[in-house]
Amino acid sequence: MSNENFIKNILCIGAGYVGGPTMAMIAAKCPRYKVTVVDVNAEKIKAWQADNLPIYEPGLLDVVKKARGRNLFFSTDTEAHIKSADIIFVSVNTPTKMYGAGAGKTADLQFWEKTARDILRVAESDKIIVEKSTLPVRTAEAMERILSSNGKGIRFDVVSNPEFLAEGTAISDLENPDRVLVGSKETERGRRARESIVEIYANWISRDRIITCDIWSAELSKLVANAFLAQRISSINSISALCEKTEADVKKVAHAIGMDSRIGLKFLNASIGFGGSCFRKDILNLVYICEYYGLHEVAEYWENVIKINEYQEGRFVQKMIHAMFNTIANKRIALFGFAFKANTGDTRESPAIYVTQKLAEERAHVVITDPKAIRNAEQDLKDIREYVEFETDPYKAAQGAHAVAILTEWDLFKTLDYKKIYENMEKPAFLFDGRNILDHRRIFDIGFNVYPIGKPPLMHF
Ligand code: NAD
């Protein structure tokens, strides 16, 4: 199709976990839009152009292949594509700021502001700018101020369209989302810009699932959605500690409370703690905003969601060390899983990083196995490389080990031959199930000393 036959040019700046899959889905569902994704990272762009994609996400390659070369393109030429774009999605990273004012809490908006300035410098015509990245509430105001300083008579309309996909299920989340949220200024222009974004999604999502609202509510809803999800995990994790003391079973408690339709069953799996690039960062950001507005009690309330998460990670490692007679120096310990959740190779904020660091501090020999995350794990652990080994085969990882700890709930780890694993381990053999994915009674009967989350341990001595 020649350029003239496309009804609009969409550009996305940032070809990461959000930009790549989101734009691939838009292109696949909307053949009449030309979609280009740019990134400063040339290697990443090269990977998007080939079949060895830069991220692992089930089903993603099929969606990319459907549109790539037809109406989906990947490029490093940001300037040229800014010029020709009608709509620009900005999906750059917004990590926690690690320097200066707000360090360790607020979002680092340097990548975001750089894109605003690139757009300002290069643009020659009116454009709709879409906030796809997760941003502090009222960022659109700053964006509009920067963009309206152009002096070229160009009009920019800023729209907020936060992304709710979860990694590992990104394709089904994008294809069939619970909702899409589009916020804009409540002016005639603002509403018109908002409708242009709604029209894109309406190609495959029914309009009753596309929520429109003012821009501040849209920005804030994204932070609040992640805070509420993380809060559920911290709530059930806090109860898991109590279950271990009282012989209650956290899975049974979660089921019993979740059957109440007001509570619901989802997101009540007790674990070693939540990881991922979003929850911690977005809650810290929320906390910072509350503090900025003098809402100290509100800030403290949300900060506790993170504190419980840290407590849960710490508790898990302490339990391991304590169970193994308070000394793990030179003991081989196999970690099953390093990704922050199953079905992704992403290890950002993975609890496995913390667990490995703590075990290495105790001079254990840690062997890590994961179906997709070893490459990222190698990067994360480069400073403690002498204590760590990587092994693709879980059976080999566990060979001669004193303990196995399950840190990611990959299906693969549910179906391994644990009898065979047990036979090749040092005795007494320990299994710490940080995801509660195994049949603990069966594992105990094989001979393991079993330490689940939120249930008393099953010990042979
Ligand atoms: P990411 O790090 O995977 O991708 C961001 C990309 O932006 C990187 O490839 C980086 O090279 C690129 N980039 C940075 N500055 C650039 C510039 N000036 N020009 C061109 N490219 C530039 O991050 P991500 O996980 O995709 O997250 C992006 C945003 O989406 C964040 O705000 C995040 O909070 C939000 N979000 C993430 C998820 C998720 O599951 N990962 C879900 C919802 C929302």
Ligand code: UDX
């Ligand atoms: C999250 C939000 O779910 C998504 O809507 C948002 O767009 C980005 O942040 P993500 O971080 O990719 O998505 O994965 P998610 O499924 O939310 O899991 C986050 C962490 O919580 C993982 O470490 C996961 O293992 C953990 N988790 C999740 C639990 O420990 N228990 C649960 O019941 C659910």
